[in-house]
Amino acid sequence: MTRLAQLGRPLLWLSIVLLILAPCACFLVLAVSPRLFDQGSQWFTLSYLRGVFTGASATALLNSIWVACAAAGIGLVVGFPIAWLVGRTDLPGRRFVAAGMWFVLLLPSWLPSLGWQRLVQPDGVMYRVGLDWPFVTHAIMGPFGVVLLLGLRSVPFTYLAVSVALAGLGQELEDAARTHGATRTGALRLVAPILAPAITSALAICFAEAVSDFGVASTLAYASHFPLATYQLYADINGFPPSFSGAAAVGWLLVASVAVPLALQARALRGRSYAVLSGRTRPVARRPLARQAKVLAVGFVSGFYLVALGVPGFGAVSASLLADFGASFHVTFVNYQKVFASSGLSGPLERSLVYGAITASVTVVGGFVFATMLAKKRTKSTKLLDFLLLASVALPGVVFAAGYIFAYNLPVLSRIGIDIYQTVTLLVLGYVASSLPTNARVLVGAVSQVQRSLHEAARAHGASGAGAWVRGVFPILSRPLTMAWLLTFTGIFLELPISQLLYAPGSPPLSVAIQDNLGNYHFGTGMAQAVVAVVIALVTVALVLGGYRLLAPVGWRRMGGGTRG
Amino acid sequence: MALAPALAVAVTAAAALSGAATPASAARPVAAHAAVVPLVVYSAQGYDKAETQAFSKQFHIPVELDDNSTGPLLTQIEASKNNPKWGLLWVDGATAFAGLDVQHLLLRGFEPKVAWNSLGKRAVPADKSYVPTGVTLAGAMAYNAAKVPNPPTTWSQLLSPTWKGQVGTNDPSQSGPTYPFVAGMMSYLHGVSQGERFFSKLKANGLLVNPTNGPTLAALGSGQINIALVQSSAAIGAAMSDKSLKVRYLNPVTILPSAIGIDAKASKQEQLEAEQFASYVLSPAGQKVMQGGDPTGDSLYYPVLDGVAPLKALPSLSGVSTQNINPYVWGPKENMVNSWFDQNIVQ
Numbered sequence: 001m002t003r004l005a006q007l008g009r010p011l012l013w014l015s016i017v018l019l020i021l022a023p024c025a026c027f028l029v030l031a032v033s034p035r036l037f038d039q040g041s042q043w044f045t046l047s048y049l050r051g052v053f054t055g056a057s058a059t060a061l062l063n064s065i066w067v068a069c070a071a072a073g074i075g076l077v078v079g080f081p082i083a084w085l086v087g088r089t090d091l092p093g094r095r096f097v098a099a100g101m102w103f104v105l106l107l108p109s110w111l112p113s114l115g116w117q118r119l120v121q122p123d124g125v126m127y128r129v130g131l132d133w134p135f136v137t138h139a140i141m142g143p144f145g146v147v148l149l150l151g152l153r154s155v156p157f158t159y160l161a162v163s164v165a166l167a168g169l170g171q172e173l174e175d176a177a178r179t180h181g182a183t184r185t186g187a188l189r190l191v192a193p194i195l196a197p198a199i200t201s202a203l204a205i206c207f208a209e210a211v212s213d214f215g216v217a218s219t220l221a222y223a224s225h226f227p228l229a230t231y232q233l234y235a236d237i238n239g240f241p242p243s244f245s246g247a248a249a250v251g252w253l254l255v256a257s258v259a260v261p262l263a264l265q266a267r268a269l270r271g272r273s274y275a276v277l278s279g280r281t282r283p284v285a286r287r288p289l290a291r292q293a294k295v296l297a298v299g300f301v302s303g304f305y306l307v308a309l310g311v312p313g314f315g316a317v318s319a320s321l322l323a324d325f326g327a328s329f330h331v332t333f334v335n336y337q338k339v340f341a342s343s344g345l346s347g348p349l350e351r352s353l354v355y356g357a358i359t360a361s362v363t364v365v366g367g368f369v370f371a372t373m374l375a376k377k378r379t380k381s382t383k384l385l386d387f388l389l390l391a392s393v394a395l396p397g398v399v400f401a402a403g404y405i406f407a408y409n410l411p412v413l414s415r416i417g418i419d420i421y422q423t424v425t426l427l428v429l430g431y432v433a434s435s436l437p438t439n440a441r442v443l444v445g446a447v448s449q450v451q452r453s454l455h456e457a458a459r460a461h462g463a464s465g466a467g468a469w470v471r472g473v474f475p476i477l478s479r480p481l482t483m484a485w486l487l488t489f490t491g492i493f494l495e496l497p498i499s500q501l502l503y504a505p506g507s508p509p510l511s512v513a514i515q516d517n518l519g520n521y522h523f524g525t526g527m528a529q530a531v532v533a534v535v536i537a538l539v540t541v542a543l544v545l546g547g548y549r550l551l552a553p554v555g556w557r558r559m560g561g562g563t564r565g
Numbered sequence: 566m567a568l569a570p571a572l573a574v575a576v577t578a579a580a581a582l583s584g585a586a587t588p589a590s591a592a593r594p595v596a597a598h599a600a601v602v603p604l605v606v607y608s609a610q611g612y613d614k615a616e617t618q619a620f621s622k623q624f625h626i627p628v629e630l631d632d633n634s635t636g637p638l639l640t641q642i643e644a645s646k647n648n649p650k651w652g653l654l655w656v657d658g659a660t661a662f663a664g665l666d667v668q669h670l671l672l673r674g675f676e677p678k679v680a681w682n683s684l685g686k687r688a689v690p691a692d693k694s695y696v697p698t699g700v701t702l703a704g705a706m707a708y709n710a711a712k713v714p715n716p717p718t719t720w721s722q723l724l725s726p727t728w729k730g731q732v733g734t735n736d737p738s739q740s741g742p743t744y745p746f747v748a749g750m751m752s753y754l755h756g757v758s759q760g761e762r763f764f765s766k767l768k769a770n771g772l773l774v775n776p777t778n779g780p781t782l783a784a785l786g787s788g789q790i791n792i793a794l795v796q797s798s799a800a801i802g803a804a805m806s807d808k809s810l811k812v813r814y815l816n817p818v819t820i821l822p823s824a825i826g827i828d829a830k831a832s833k834q835e836q837l838e839a840e841q842f843a844s845y846v847l848s849p850a851g852q853k854v855m856q857g858g859d860p861t862g863d864s865l866y867y868p869v870l871d872g873v874a875p876l877k878a879l880p881s882l883s884g885v886s887t888q889n890i891n892p893y894v895w896g897p898k899e900n901m902v903n904s905w906f907d908q909n910i911v912q
Contacts, residue, residue: 038647056908122789218739222776225911235738235907238636239900241664242643405644414648422605422631492807500637501644505605505629516632526779 012369016385019433020392023403028255031248037406039244048249049341055248056075057232061253063143064211064229065260070147071205072261075154076199078304080153083162083296085190090286092298098163099541101156102309105491106537108511109153109215111530112308115315116140118218123127125318140226149216152308154206160487161205161445164480165198184287197375198445204261205441208393211257211450214497221474230396237398244402251399255391306468320527335528349536352510355424359431360488363533364481366432367488368447374440375448400434401501427502427509442487446480475512475553482548486541493537494530569896603627604838607642608655609635609741610823612858619744620845626838635661635741647668653839654826655698657742657796659688660899661824662695663892671695672827672836677844685869686888688822695826696843699855699866700815702887703821704734704746707785707793707800710811720750720815723767723792728850730771733790736911739776742796742821747761747902748889748895749819757898761905768910796821798865801878805861816886823866849873 025038031048036038051057072539086094119125120140126133139145148198173194177187192199199525217228289297321331373382392400409421420426450473458472459465474481496511503509507514510533517526596717606617606628617628619902627740635656642651642665649670654662665671681689688697708716713731717723751760764772775781778799785793786807793800797812804810822841825846826837845851852873856864860876861895867875867882 037644039643060776121784124787124789222736222911235903237640239738239903240636240639240661241668241900242640243900244644288762320775402640402644405641409645409648409650421645421648463623500633501641503630503631505607508632512633515634 003322012373013020015366016388018431019436020388023407023430023433024395024401025403025407027244027399027403028248029250030245031252033246034528037244039330045245048243048245051246052249052253056227057229057250060232061229061250061257063208063227064254067143067147067150067228068207068257069208070201071150071154071210074147074151075158075206076203077159078151079155079202080162080199082158082301082304083166086288087163087166089297090288092294093301097301099545100305100309101159101542102486102490104153104305105156105394105487105536106541107309107312107494107534108530109149109213110219110314110495111215112152112312113149113216115312116145117223118315118318120491121223121310125314136460141220143224143226145224146216146226146228148220148307149220150210150213150495152214152304153216154210154302155308157206157209157442158199158202160442160483161198161202162195164446164483165184165195165449171246197448201445204258204390205393205438207261208258208390208441209279209438211254212394212396214396214398233396234398237402247399247402251395254394254396258299258390258394259387261390284326315539317531320524320531335524336532338525339528339532347508348508348513350535351507352533353536353540355431355509356489356492359435359492360485362428362432363439363488364434364485366436367443367484368477368481370436370440371443371447374444375450389440392433393437394442397434397495398501400430401498402501404430404433404498422502422504424507425453426506427499427504430498430502431492431495432510434495435491438491439484439488443480443484446477450476482544486544489544490537490541493540494533580818599687599823600834601626602834602838603629604835605629605631605640605650605652606655606840606842607631607633607651607653609633609657610655610807611863612855612861613655613857615666616846616851616854619850620842623845623850624841626841628842629788632749636739639665642670649828649830651828652830652831652835654821655668656741657701657821657823658745659695659697659822659824659892660689660745660748660890660896661741662824663896664899665826666690666692666694667893667896670829672829672831675827675840675843677840677847679844679847680871682871684820684867688820688869690892696847697869698843698846699823700869701821701823701866702797703742703749703816703819704794705797705818706813706815707782707792707795707803707810708813709785709788709809711809712788712791716811716813718815720753720763724763724770726770726790728770730773731791732767732770732794733773733781733792735778735781736774736776736907737899738907738911740778742778744899744903745819745821745890745895746794746869747906748890748898749817751902752819752890752895753817753888755774755901757902761909764906764910772910773877774911797879799867800861801880802812802861805878809908812880814882814885816879817888818885820887820889822869824861828907889906 022320029036030039032046033044034044034048035043042088052061075207082097085091086097091097117124120137122137124137126136173191174187178184184188212230213228214230214234217231218234221228222231233247233250233254236243238252320335321333370385374386374389376382404426405421408426409419413419421428427445454472454476460466461470494513494514495509499509499511500515503512510529514526514529514533517529578651602758603699606613606618608630609632610616613630613632617630620626621628631641631651633641635658638654638656639661641651642654645669651736654665662671666673673692673694675696676689676693677696678683678897684696688700691856706716706891717725717728722728734746735743737747747760747764750763751757754760754763773781775784778795781790781793781795782799782803784790785803797814797818800810800812804812825839827836827843831839846855847870852868852870855866858864865879867879
């Protein structure tokens with residue numbers, strides 16, 4: 001082990017402790033010791049934890065767990081075939097599929113939720129256009145709708161993880177199977193287990209993302225009287241006076257819930273190697289689809305986008321085009337005029353672009369390092385790291401934000417001159433901490449496929465340690481890293497709970513400015529701002545992917561080109 | 566750099582002496598020797614940006630504005646209460662201030678020397694731990710006049726089959742101004758259990774509960790409901806943009822003061838600046854900014870000062886019976902009442 005590596009590992013764990021563990025621990029400890037942070041009189045109590053197992057909290061928690069399982073399942077069932085069709089066939093329009101996935105990802109989850117509500121609610125758009133379908137209202141405004149929305153949101157995670165893995169899986173394995181007489185299904189059966197790291201990683205991340213989602217919990221689930229744990233946690237924090245201890249108790253159970261997918265993942269991967277990506281990996285040959293299969297495939301993919309993007313897009317855009325709270329179908333651009341006439345929009349927009357870029361850049365580096373550790377031989381420390389990262393994905397952003405206040409606003413820190421609460425520094429640290437786990441989990445599928453021989457070959461040819469990585473490994477991972485950067489950027493660009501609690505006074509990010517309008521009765525203006533923000537985020541995604549296409553060497557794109565921009 | 570604080574002090578003193586910008590006030594003058602510090606304002610008001618900018622411009626005191634919803638602001642204050650970073654809080658609802666006051670988080674004993682009108686006098690707390698700056702009404706009734714030519718005139722009429730499935734309101738757990746409405750009804754009906762019975766009957770009659778004013782008014786606009794019980798400023802703002810909507814107050818309607826509280830643990834200098842700010846808000850200049858800062862939203866308030874008229878869009882309060890709830894009685898019940906509402910009315 002080199003000296004750098006010897007120094008690097010403790011530094012890595014120190015950063016995990018400072019960024020993730022300490023804030024989360026400061027929040028979660030309140031479940032048993034409210035007095036520690038002046039939130040009650042008890043130094044030790046189990047009453048809050050006991051409370052979670054009874055009444056509304058228990059119901060909400062149970063709902064969250066089964067809904068997250070179902071959502072992860074939908075993510076896999078829909079996301080895997082789409083990734084396969086895009087990566088392995090001549091599916092028409094496949095170049096637009098990846099861009100569409102980014103669009104699904106960058107929409108804050110409350111937006112599709114409101115779109116669906118607007119469509120199917122009693123006297124909603126569906127009824128106004130003459131479709132008297134109460135059964136649709138009952139289906140969407142209930143557990144089915146909640147599972148559907150969270151499942152649709154899981155699809156891009158599965159798609160990204162699987163498509164990157166498929167790209168790394170050259171043609172030779174399928175060719176070998178076909179040469180030995182296997183049917184297409186047989187070849188798929190051979191290849192599917194090799195994709196296990198990506199699949200299990202996708203399932204785990206989908207579960208954690210769904211269980212920690214707040215956008216759907218606070219809109220469609222709330223309106224459907226279907227309580228979820230994150231809403232329960234939010235209600236505890238948002239009540240007055242807030243019950244941080246009650247919220248922390250729910251947080252403990254959310255953290256514990258991710259142990260289930262992690263255990264399943266560990267069981268699936270035990271003792272096997274999935275490194276298939278080497279310098280000899282051959283690019284894939286696309287299989288032409290028969291006419292009928294092509295129609296079915298296009299219908300399947302289009303149906304997904306119609307449900308995931310068409311409906312919420314209609315909801316958001318229609319809300320932004322109505323000036324009168326939706327009393328008529330009279331279309332007006334007055335809300336957009338207000339947005340562009342307002343001098344207060346450019347500042348938050350610029351800030352969120354900068355915060356998103358900084359956070360994404362820091363997170364991709366950290367995420368890659370963590371993913372590399374997770375992809376290596378499983379030891380106790382990597383297992384612990386794996387659990388910590390996924391557990392922190394399961395915690396809603398508001399927990400991070402409150403934890404950061406408790407951890408970094410201690411009087412003792414102020415006395416020694418560390419006063420970072422309500423500064424941009426702490427806000428960006430909060431963003432990084434909340435993005436890092438998801439980022440690492442998304443990258444682990446691609447990183448675990450890189451054979452160590454690539455690095456060793458470069459070293460054998462005289463490259464230095466860093467040079468070997470830059471010239472031997474980075475080209476293959478350049479596209480997944482670009483995608484991970486975009487994933488973080490788009491997530492932070494419209495992030496709300498952390499921004500609300502940690503932003504530096506006088507410097508509001510975009511989401512806070514939008515929320516300010518939505519909360520101050522300027523519903524249409526707020527929706528118009530949200531639409532403009534989504535368009536800007538989309539343009540950024542297009543610029544980054546276009547830049548990669550133009551600037552990256554052809555070899556980089558070919559080796560890492562599982563996903564198309 | 567040393568010139569700026571000195572200039573600020575000079576301007577502050579000059580403004581205070583002139584009496585034109587700041588009315589007679591109990592605000593202690595900013596000490597001549599003290600350096601100006603940034604005043605950190607936590608606010609959920611739609612006109613706060615305009616007001617803080619005007620204040621900074623006039624007194625050369627820098628203001629750092631945390632413009633957020635009431636919920637996150639109170640969460641920040643509670644989470645950071647052993648090392649607070651705020652200087653002044655400006656939100657709607659006396660119960661929140663009473664809750665902070667009983668925890669000794671607010672500076673007591675400050676009252677600007679202004680000519681309160683009857684609304685203002687009723688909103689000033691005995692220990693002077695917060696300062697009312699305006700009043701809206703909790704549970705104002707917005708209705709679609711095209712579909713409802715004869716709206717209900719009493720609260721009990723809302724329970725009749727005539728209005729089945731036509732009434733909507735907000736969830737007090739998510740909408741700050743809604744708890745005073747719920748508490749006001751309980752107070753009017755002489756007890757929590759009587760109030761619970763009222764809301765249970767309202768639910769049985771098809772009450773629609775949305776999280777906040779926006780979605781409830783959107784439901785009214787789309788025709789999902791025909792009557793919305795929301796904060797008066799939201800109702801009037803909606804009626805200004807949708808001419809088919811009208812606003813009426815059912816008797817009694819509960820007063821919802823917007824108020825300013827000052828951090829008890831802030832530095833002396835910041836407390837002085839906060840007092841200066843509160844006095845400025847209640848000055849003619851400050852009231853003008855308040856009424857112009859968010860003309861279709863929070864600016865639609867009833868002033869608490871003699872000589873300041875409300876905006877023309879506001880319905881007259883003559884003939885309307887208003888009631889104040891005791892925030893020190895109803896504040897501590899907020900979590901209990903909201904939990905009951907969530908479990909029995911929302912679910």
